[in-house]
Amino acid sequence: MPKKRVSKTIKPYVLKNGQTRYKFAIRVDDTHTTTRRGFYTVEEAEIAYINLRKKILDDDYNEHGGYVKFNQIYKDWLKSYKNTVKESTFYKTKSLFKCNVLPHFGDKYIKDIDVNTCQKALNKWVSNLVHYKEVFNYANLIFKEALRRDYISINPMDKLDVPKKTKHKEKAKKNYNHRNFYTIEEQEKFLNHAKNYNFEKYAFFRLLAFTGLRREEMLPLKWNDLKNDMLRVNKALVRIDRQGYKIQSTKNDEIRNLIIDPRTIDILNEWKKQQQNESPSDEQENQLIFMNPKTKSNFSLEVPRRWQQKINDDIQLDHNVTLHGFRHTHGTLLLDNNSDLTFKDLQKRLGHKNLQTTINTYLHATNKSDDKMMEALKKVDDISNSSNKSKKE
The missing domain is CATH 1.10.150.130 (Tyrosine recombinase, N-terminal domain)
Structure with a gap:
């Protein structure tokens, strides 16, 4: 290619500092053009132009990216x-x-x-x-x-x-809701109202409150996941694009076996009897614990939230608690009322992947934290006073 023809393609432009640089534009195909700039001399720009044009003619341009979106x-x-x-x-x-x-x-x-x-x-x-x-x-x-x-x-x-x-x-x-949990009095008021409202909803929220399960772990539970006082948790209901809902493994791909308190077991057994009376089945053990009666399948993830919101409104709760707030309530009440319970114990129960997640989530102030701090300060003061008395004697 003659040098004169190439030089016509090279265009000068001026930077803000007054310096001159050179650039060129070259057509890659019928619809695309690329520009190269920043050359200090015409000769430098010409060499780059010739090399790039050769790659385009040899159909070798895409080797270095070309026009890939x-x-x-x-x-x-x-x-x-x-x-x-x-x-x-x-x-x-x-x-x-x-x-x-x-x-x-x-x-x-x-x-x-x-x-x-x-x-x-x-x-x-x-x-x-x-x-x-x-x-x-x-x-x-x-x-x-x-x-x-x-x-x-x-x-x-x-x-x-x-x-x-x-x-x-x-x-x-x-603006984060740091009170996204119920006090023990608020939770009791909620559950009492749910009991009078609808027994299935009462059983649902009782299990949610006394296990700290995620809602996606609650909805796919079947009766055969409950054995004596142990609940096996190994599934989660998730939404998959346009496919709708699907059952997959739990968040951290683990199987948790949770011990359930006797009162919750009694409530679930009572609900099991009512469910069998309402929807008789020869294979109830393989049936969902909480089931949409019309479709005989899972409730959607949004349904329990609507149940909760209605009850929150009915009891005139003065702060917002989400469904996930039951999980926070479970962890908070366990730590508040059991001095021997450790973060490691809570991590195992809630299914957190690592201990730091549990600590970061539950190392917040609750209504009892000041009371516990006062008790600790009194103990320190008592020990200090005892030590001073011993020295005087």
Whole structure:
């Protein structure tokens, strides 16, 4: 290719500091053009142009990424990712990308996504999302995948400074419901009202309150999971994209055998008799403990929350407690009323993956924490007084 023809393609441009640099644009195919800039001399730009044009003519351009869109790399990554997580996690991850990542990068070619584009996306996440770091980390996985496949030589995400705290996150933390649990009096009032309201709902909330189960672990329970005073927990009801609800293993893929108190056992046995009278079955042992009578299948995850909200309103509860709040109540009341119970014991009962999760969740102030602290201070004072008396004598 004659040098004169090449030189016409090279264009000068001026930086803000007054320095001149050179750039060129070259057509990759019928619909795509790419631009290279930042060259210090015409000759340097010409050499880059010739080398790139040769790669395009030799159909070797895609070896170094070419025009591969972010969305395509994401889809390729998703195929591998699907084999490493549960279906529910896969669904949540897809939703995260669809709502927060793909709108910023999806239709862009990976080589055209620079630091400025990434910074704008990060700024939007920081402004609007509490869990902006999670979104950033997931988006970064796609850039790392592009780097691994040699589509890009530098990851623009590596040049971003992700803030540790934001006003938005601090506001959400401030507004967090730290009283998302019942006092023992409030829980008793709730259960008494539920008993008069509907016995199945009473049995449901009694079991929830006295086991600390997650609602997704409660709904797939069958009668054969209950043996004497032990309840086997090894399933969870989750929502999977458009497939609806599905049963999968529990959150940490473990089987928990929970001891159940005699009063709760009696209530469940009474409900078992009522259920058999209402819906006779020769295979009740293999039947759901809490079952939608119309479909003979699981209630949806939203139904128990509606039950709870009605009862909360009926008893005029003066603070909001969610379904998960029963779990917090269970842990809080156990720790408040049993001095010998350890965080390790509670971790085992609640099925937390690690001990730190249990400590972080339940190391908060409850209505009894000041009373316990006062008792401890009195003991210290008594010991101190006894020591002083001994010295005087």
